[in-house]
Amino acid sequence: MRVLGVDPGLTRCGVGVVEGVAGRPLTMIGVGVVRTPADAELGQRLVAVEQGIEQWLDEHRPEFVAVERVFSQHNVRTVMGxxxxxxxAMLCAARRGIPVALHTPSEVKAAVTGSGRADKAQVGAMVTRLLRLDAPPKPADAADALALAICHIWRAPAQNRLQQAVALHTATARTTARKGRTA
Amino acid sequence: MRVLGVDPGLTRCGVGVVEGVAGRPLTMIGVGVVRTPADAELGQRLVAVEQGIEQWLDEHRPEFVAVERVFSQHNVRTVMGxxxxxxxAMLCAARRGIPVALHTPSEVKAAVTGSGRADKAQVGAMVTRLLRLDAPPKPADAADALALAICHIWRAPAQNRLQQAVALHTATARTTARKGRTA
Structure with a gap:
């Protein structure tokens, strides 16, 4: 599967595309940052983010988009941006019918480093190792976007298994209920 | 001037178009609510909001869009939506080159009722009176959107005068500085 990870931000929006499946070596397809000038009007900055994301979607055609889940209690000043x-980012993906998943920062850190409280350097180091890069991607927003994509690829089988289990359970429950009624 | 006011929300996004200038009776051009199903995926809900706003922009061609400024410290649960x-809403307006203004809830309340701490009923009553309606627009989100548009129309001249004063002051200061240098 090919996943576009997005570490959202108005000043720097990290974007990274990773291809692969859980349990196999992963490949980095692209990484970068969509920037908007801090002195521009908010509406114009959002238009610039939209254009940047659209370009990444056009160029790399991901099957999934993974976006960092934003919490309102953290970092109150920048949280609105x-x-x-x-x-x-979610709008751009959904408009094209690409499924969007949200992952929390601690889910992402836990996925790539084993600890939900890992620091930026640790995340950067693991992204570098897992994607067999020569150096950690910079800035940190770019590395975080790749980590999000990796997290999505690795969590997807678990989520699929869970969905299958739920579906199976529901089907079984229905069959049992039907049997119960006809008995 | 014709202003589209937007009271943003995912479940109910209030929209109202008002035409007029400060100091003259105002006219309501349209009012409504863009709704999205609470059980839909977030990306899909954002697409539905976009389609709704686009429709209002297409139909009413406002010259300005006034959006309620969201504060992260209020109402933590719904603030992200x-x-x-x-x-x-800001993206849709900016993409068309329509200027976007943000007004805080207390600015809006103060503009239409005289008090920044007025309740919903008071805002609804004043919107009804100012736009010469038969009854307060419902739901409250629709009335709030009209109040935002009214607030923008009434604040615009003050903001323009302020900008003109700043421009004049800057020009005068420059002239004085030049005179100072040449003296």
Missing amino acids: TAQASAV | TAQASAV
Whole structure:
């Protein structure tokens, strides 16, 4: 599967595309940052984020988009800009019918480092190792976007198994109920 | 001037178009609510908000869009949805080159009722009176959207005068500085 990870932000929006499946070596397809000038009007900045994300979707055609889940309790000053940039990323993906998944920062850190409280350097180091890069991607937003994509690829089988289990359970429950009624 | 007011929300996004200038009776051009199903995926809800806003822009061609400024400290549970819906509204306007203004809830209340701490009923009553309606628009989100548009129309001259004063002051200061240098 090919996943576009998005670390949302108005000043720097990290984007990274990773291809692969869980349990096999992963490949980095592209990494970068969508930037918007801090002195531009908010509406114009959102338009610039939209254009940047659209370009990444056009160029790399991901099957999934993984966006960092924004929490309102963290970092109150910048949280609105982060929420707005993430809304634009989700909108761009959903408009094309690409499934969007949200992962929390601690889910992402736990996925790539084994600890939900890992620091930026640790995440950067693991992204470098897992994607067999020569150096950690910079800035940190770019590395975080790749980590999000990796997290999505690795969590997807578990989520699929869970969905299958739920579906199976529901089907079984229905069959049992039907049997119960006809008995 | 014709203003589209937007009271952002994912479940109910209030929209109202008002035409007029400060100091003259105002006219309501349209009012409504863009709704999205609470059980739909977030990306799909944002797409639905976008489609709704686009329809209002197409139909009413406002010259300005006024959106409620979202504060992260209020109402933590719903604030992310509000921020995301407001981002979509701002994006739609900015993409068309329509200027976007943000007004705080207390600015809006103060503009239409005289008090920044007025309740919903008071805002609804004043919107009804100012736009000469038969009854308060419902739901409250629709009335709030009209109040935002009214607030923008009434604040615009003050903001323009302020900008003109700043421009004049800057020009005068420059002239004085030049005179100072040549003296």
